[in-house]
Amino acid sequence: MKLNRLIITAGALSLAAGMGSAESHMSNEMVLVSWGGAYQASQLHAYAEPYMALHPEVSIIWDESSPEAVAKLRAMNEAGNITWDLVDVEAADSIRLCDEGLAMEIDFDAVLAPGDDGSTPTEDFGDSIVSECFIPQIVFSTTVGYRTDMVGDTPPTSICALFDLETYPGKRALNRNPLANMEWALLCDGVAKADVYTVLATEEGQARALAKLDTIKDSVIWWSASAEPPQLLADGEIVMGSSYNGRLFSAIAEQGQPIGMLWDAEMLDFDGWVVPTGLSEERLARVMDFLYFATDTQRLADQSAYISYGPARASSAPLVGNHATLGIPMAPHMPTDPANATNVFVTQYAFWSDYRDDLDAKFQTWLAQ
Amino acid sequence: MTDATQETSGPIVAADGRPLRQSLNRALRRQKIRALLLIAPLLAFIMVSFVIPIGDMLFRSVENQIVPETLPRTTALLGDWDPDLGEPPPEAVFAAFYTDLVLAEERKLHTRLGSRLNYENSGVASLFRATGRDVGRFDTDIYTDQLVAAVPDLEDGAKWAGWMAEPPVRDALPQTADAYDGWAQMVAEVHNADPVTRQPADFVFAALYRDLAAGAAPPPPLDVDVGGFETVSIRDQFAASDPKWLDTGVWRTMRAYAGPLTNGYFLNAVDMMKSADGPRVRPENERIYLTLFLRTMKMSLVITGLCILLGYPVAWILANLPLRSANLLMILVLLPFWTSLLVRTSAWKILLQQQGVINDLLVGIGLVGDGSRLELINNSTGTIIAMTHILLPFMILPLYSVMKTIPPSYLRAAKSLGANDWTAFWRVYFPQSAPGVGAGSILVFILAIGYYITPELVGGTKGVFISNRIAFHISSSLNWGLAAALGTILLVMVLVLYWAYDKLVGIDNVKLGG
Numbered sequence: 001m002k003l004n005r006l007i008i009t010a011g012a013l014s015l016a017a018g019m020g021s022a023e024s025h026m027s028n029e030m031v032l033v034s035w036g037g038a039y040q041a042s043q044l045h046a047y048a049e050p051y052m053a054l055h056p057e058v059s060i061i062w063d064e065s066s067p068e069a070v071a072k073l074r075a076m077n078e079a080g081n082i083t084w085d086l087v088d089v090e091a092a093d094s095i096r097l098c099d100e101g102l103a104m105e106i107d108f109d110a111v112l113a114p115g116d117d118g119s120t121p122t123e124d125f126g127d128s129i130v131s132e133c134f135i136p137q138i139v140f141s142t143t144v145g146y147r148t149d150m151v152g153d154t155p156p157t158s159i160c161a162l163f164d165l166e167t168y169p170g171k172r173a174l175n176r177n178p179l180a181n182m183e184w185a186l187l188c189d190g191v192a193k194a195d196v197y198t199v200l201a202t203e204e205g206q207a208r209a210l211a212k213l214d215t216i217k218d219s220v221i222w223w224s225a226s227a228e229p230p231q232l233l234a235d236g237e238i239v240m241g242s243s244y245n246g247r248l249f250s251a252i253a254e255q256g257q258p259i260g261m262l263w264d265a266e267m268l269d270f271d272g273w274v275v276p277t278g279l280s281e282e283r284l285a286r287v288m289d290f291l292y293f294a295t296d297t298q299r300l301a302d303q304s305a306y307i308s309y310g311p312a313r314a315s316s317a318p319l320v321g322n323h324a325t326l327g328i329p330m331a332p333h334m335p336t337d338p339a340n341a342t343n344v345f346v347t348q349y350a351f352w353s354d355y356r357d358d359l360d361a362k363f364q365t366w367l368a369q
Numbered sequence: 370m371t372d373a374t375q376e377t378s379g380p381i382v383a384a385d386g387r388p389l390r391q392s393l394n395r396a397l398r399r400q401k402i403r404a405l406l407l408i409a410p411l412l413a414f415i416m417v418s419f420v421i422p423i424g425d426m427l428f429r430s431v432e433n434q435i436v437p438e439t440l441p442r443t444t445a446l447l448g449d450w451d452p453d454l455g456e457p458p459p460e461a462v463f464a465a466f467y468t469d470l471v472l473a474e475e476r477k478l479h480t481r482l483g484s485r486l487n488y489e490n491s492g493v494a495s496l497f498r499a500t501g502r503d504v505g506r507f508d509t510d511i512y513t514d515q516l517v518a519a520v521p522d523l524e525d526g527a528k529w530a531g532w533m534a535e536p537p538v539r540d541a542l543p544q545t546a547d548a549y550d551g552w553a554q555m556v557a558e559v560h561n562a563d564p565v566t567r568q569p570a571d572f573v574f575a576a577l578y579r580d581l582a583a584g585a586a587p588p589p590p591l592d593v594d595v596g597g598f599e600t601v602s603i604r605d606q607f608a609a610s611d612p613k614w615l616d617t618g619v620w621r622t623m624r625a626y627a628g629p630l631t632n633g634y635f636l637n638a639v640d641m642m643k644s645a646d647g648p649r650v651r652p653e654n655e656r657i658y659l660t661l662f663l664r665t666m667k668m669s670l671v672i673t674g675l676c677i678l679l680g681y682p683v684a685w686i687l688a689n690l691p692l693r694s695a696n697l698l699m700i701l702v703l704l705p706f707w708t709s710l711l712v713r714t715s716a717w718k719i720l721l722q723q724q725g726v727i728n729d730l731l732v733g734i735g736l737v738g739d740g741s742r743l744e745l746i747n748n749s750t751g752t753i754i755a756m757t758h759i760l761l762p763f764m765i766l767p768l769y770s771v772m773k774t775i776p777p778s779y780l781r782a783a784k785s786l787g788a789n790d791w792t793a794f795w796r797v798y799f800p801q802s803a804p805g806v807g808a809g810s811i812l813v814f815i816l817a818i819g820y821y822i823t824p825e826l827v828g829g830t831k832g833v834f835i836s837n838r839i840a841f842h843i844s845s846s847l848n849w850g851l852a853a854a855l856g857t858i859l860l861v862m863v864l865v866l867y868w869a870y871d872k873l874v875g876i877d878n879v880k881l882g883g
Contacts, residue, residue: 071845074481099498101477171723203492207654221747222830236724357487357494364841367830368657 026289027282028057033087036064037227038250042306043088045324047294050302054293058286067224069093073102073276082278085287091270092352094134099353103133103274111288113296115315124297128270128312130349135295136272136312138303141335141344142180143266145248146240147233148258159265160188162240163216173229173241176222178363179352180242180267183345185212187265197351206359210366222367233259245335249308253326253333263340269347270312308333430853433631436623439482440469442547444627452621457614463604464544464579467507471572472551474501475559488848489633489642490622496613503610508601513574519593523574526567532591541580541587548576575603634854658838658855662862665834668753669817675757676764676813677806684768684805689777702765710759714826717755721746721827747829755827760816764809771805808879811870815863835859 032048034040040062048060065072066088076082089097097103106112108121108129115124122129128136146156151168161168162184174181186196186205189212199205213220221238223229229241230251245266251257273295275287293299300311301319308330311317322329331337335344383392437444442465450458473479483497522528529549532538539546552573553564580587581595607614625643626633633643640656641648650656683702687695705713720726728742737743745751775798783793821836828837835855842852870876 068845071847074847075844096480099477099501100480217830235722237722354495354498357484358491361487361491361846364846365655365657368661368833368838369654 025282026286027280028286029059029061030085030283030286030290031061031063031083033063033065033069033084035066035088036225037247038254038307039226039244039246039309040064042246042303042309045306046303047290047299050299051290051293064225067226070096070102073097074100076276077102077278082276084276085279085283086290087274087276088137088271089134089274091130091134091136091272091349092347092356094272094274095131095349095353096356097274098131098133102277104277104279105132106135106275108135111292113292115313116297116319117315119315124313124315126314128272130270133274134270134272135274135291136270137295137300138271138309138312139268139334139336140271140309141245141263141266141268142175142242142347143245143248143335144240144242144262144264145229145233145251145259146262147236147238148260150236150239151260155260156240156262157264159184159262161262162242163188163212165216165219168239170239171219171221171232171237172216173221173223173232173238173243175226175242176224176367178356178359180347181213182206182209182359182363183267183347184265185209187345188212193265193345196345197348200359201351201355206362210362213366230257230259233257245333246307246309249333253323253328261340263335264343265345266335266340266343267345267347268335268341269349271309272312304330304334308335310334310336426849426853427857428853429850430634430857431630431632432850433626433633434629435482435485436626437629439473439478440466440623440627442466443469443623447620447624447627450620450624452617452624455617457604457617458620460602460604462620463607463614464575467504467509467603467606468548468551468572468576470501470504471570472555474504475555484847486619486622486626488637488846488851489626490618492613493619493622496611496619500607500610500614507571507603507606509571509575509603509606511599511601512578513571515595515598516574516577516593520590522590524568526569527565529569530565535588538587538591541585542577542591544576544580545573548573634850635858637851638854638858658835661833661835661838662858664749665818665836666862668749668756668832668834669814671753672756672760672817673764673810673814675753676761677810679757680761680764680768680809681802681806684765684772687765687769688772688775699769702762705759706762710822711826713759714755714823717751717758717827718746721751721754746827747832749828749832751827751829752824752832752834755823756817756820759823760813763812763816767808767812768802768805771808772802775801804879807870807874811867811879814866818863819859 032043034043044062052058052060063084069087069089070093073082073084073087076084087103094103098105108125112121112135114120117124125136128139130136144156144159144162146161146168148155150170154167156164156168162172162174182200183196186199186209187193189208191199191205191208200209221232221241223232223241223243226243226247229238229243230247232238233241234251234255234257240262245261248259248261252259252261273291275284275291279287295313297313297315298319300313301316301321303309304311304316304320305322305324311320320330320334332339335341380388380390383389385392443462446462446465447458450462470479473482479497479501480494483494483501486497487494517523530553533546533549533553549569552569556562556564556567577591578595578598578600581591581593582598582600586592604614613619621644631643632648636642636648638658640651640659642651683698687698687702690698718725722728723742723744723746725746727745728737731737732739732742745754779797779801780793783797784790788796818834819836820834821840824833825837825840828834836859839852839855839859842848842855867876
């Protein structure tokens with residue numbers, strides 16, 4: 001568990017003058033919770049730094065607890081002390097938090113910026129608004145990266161290479177939770193793509209997925225932070241591993257590691273902000289001010305210059321350009337690029353919001369056996 | 370002094386004229402109070418920061434308030450239902466559950482309850498979530514429509530409040546009064562609204578229908594004849610939301626956990642579960658805790674043994690070298706203490722991984738082939754290596770301080786009397802160092818049994834301890850009751866071992882120094 005807190009204090013004092021009484025009712029400190037690593041860095045560059053340049057009085061504290069955000073928010077709620085202001089979570093987690101009353105319902109058209117093309121936020125975000133509490137940022141995918149120098153002349157083209165220990169011997173890294181693993185296991189056990197979630201909703205289907213994972217259990221290193229698999233790949237510890245496509249992109253493009261992307265059956269999902277319920281008025285005012293800024297058309301497009309995740313606003317898509325430092329075009333690295341999205345598996349967040357607790361319990365027990 | 374002598378000679382008096390006994394008692398009392406005051410800050414600190422929180426945490430291992438508090442109406446009725454008949458509970462239980470669930474959903478408590486019951490019966494969490502979304506849209510609005518058509522005043526929240534304040538009405542309509550109270554309280558707390566301004570929810574009308582259909586005779590205008598009403602089965606409504614509600618499984622779980630206290634967490638912690646006919650062993654694919662307890666014990670013993678093997682010679686050298694070189698060596702022993710635990714463990718990761726330093730070295734000198742690099746990490750080997758290293762100082766230090774007190778002349782005397790090296794060591798030196806071995810072993814073993822961070826980082830899935838599971842339940846699954854039960858068992862195990870050690874070896878034979 002990383003409790004690595006990065007405290008950023010604002011510079012640019014010259015702007016301080018002029019920031020007047022209008023903002024005095026806003027809190028000047030904000031705790032943002034995200035996923036650490038390259039993704040958090042992209043949020044820092046695209047949202048937080050420009051915001052702090054406009055509001056030098058604000059200091060932002062980052063907390064890398066998003067992987068266990070639901071558990072921590074439940075615990076904070078139990079203790080009656082909410083210390084987070086804005087939390088970055090996956091779509092399914094946002095539905096869970098919304099159901100449990102731990103995330104605030106958002107009136108999208110009232111609190112978010114309209115699109116640059118004049119569309120309302122609801123139209124602009126479209127399908128990515130998966131719950132009343134979820135302010136989407138990106139489209140990402142969970143996919144598999146492999147060591148190009150460890151797979152011989154036959155680089156894997158199918159997700160089932162994960163389960164093929166004969167052709168691709170060596171360790172694999174997989175997420176230490178059931179997400180994506182269960183779906184891939186069923187796909188490679190012969191379940192049709194359309195039936196995966198129907199099967200996974202049954203006891204037998206869950207047992208079947210775990211049985212398939214049993215075949216490779218001894219060859220798997222289980223990760224809990226998505227920065228681990230790129231590192232394990234870079235060290236040559238594993239032959240292939242699942243991670244988020246942006247993490248693998250950073251290892252490939254920014255660090256020049258010999259890693260290839262296996263886009264087959266990439267699990268598309270949304271990621272976005274939720275605001276915890278129970279914030280004081282000052283803190284809520286600051287968060288809303290930040291949200292309005294950080295989710296506008298330009299900011300979402302800016303983020304894609306740092307990491308290969310697609311912006312959730314339709315109006316941001318035409319603004320996606322080149323990588324901020326490498327200068328390479330970002331579009332071909334997006335999970336939604338036609339060349340990559342030949343066999344997409346769309347994560348059913350509604351399924352996961354309902355079944356996550358059940359499957360977590362089963363999966364963790366299975367892991368411990 | 371006896372009373373008889375006092376009677377004859379009168380009480381002995383102190384200098385101030387008071388009886389001596391009184392004076393003495395008072396002085397003693399003053400001394401006691403002073404002593405108590407001196408330790409009071411520490412005592413208060415320990416109470417507040419240690420005893421009370423731990424007591425509270427341990428209490429969670431039997432606490433089960435959430436079920437009876439969230440489902441008061443259901444749990445009251447479920448006791449009369451016999452799960453062994455294989456039939457789902459009767460309509461009345463479904464009706465009570467409907468009222469409870471709507472109220473819980475409004476308060477957003479149903480998911481928490483679902484998670485709680487999911488600890489016992491995996492699958493309940495999703496059931497509660499899905500039905501929680503449907504329960505507000507059940508077809509019970511037909512009762513509302515029909516009753517309002519018969520008595521238009523039933524649309525008026527103020528009228529309702531008036532009726533529900535009248536004892537004759539409440540007595541005649543018990544279910545309605547109960548449902549109305551629950552609704553009114555919920556509206557005030559969740560919606561911050563005055564119930565007088567709102568028409569009650571459908572479930573209150575459904576309760577009114579049930580009362581009337583059961584032959585209640587409230588004062589007019591509530592004495593509606595519901596004989597010809599169109600009806601809806603609440604059981605069917607639940608079944609339509611999810612057929613699992615017709616299984617006995619979920620109801621069995623609710624029935625077993627209806628009480629405010631439960632032994633379920635403790636049963637769970639030893640791979641058992643509650644059932645209608647007493648505790649029974651869980652199915653094989655759900656058993657993990659006994660394995661983990663056993664593994665924790667075994668590996669802790671191995672680690673303690675390795676620490677003795679590695680620590681004993683080091684302590685001997687330390688105790689027998691001239692002071693200057695001994696100090697230098699001592700610093701080397703203490704150095705790991707001054708390094709962060711996390712850094713040390715991460716360093717082991719770099720050393721032990723398959724492309725790591727140790728494997729590279731072994732491959733380099735040709736001891737193992739490149740294709741068959743040793744698996745030293747993410748398994749129990751990794752945990753044993755890293756933890757032996759981390760706990761070694763706790764073995765060396767007590768050993769060293771005990772060996773320091775053994776005069777070297779004893780060994781020389783033994784040898785001069787004809788003992789060979791081994792006999793001199795085994796018969797003379799070792800028995801004198803045994804208290805150090807005892808102290809070191811207890812320290813290392815007890816520390817090892819509760820270790821968490823190192824196994825988590827280097828243990829993979831086969832090298833984790835019971836404490837990792839406790840940490841998982843504290844921070845991820847939030848099953849604090851189970852974590853508390855596991856923690857209690859671990860604590861009792863350590864106490865039993867300590868007691869056994871005391872009986873076998875004698876705790877007086879343990880020395881940390883001198």
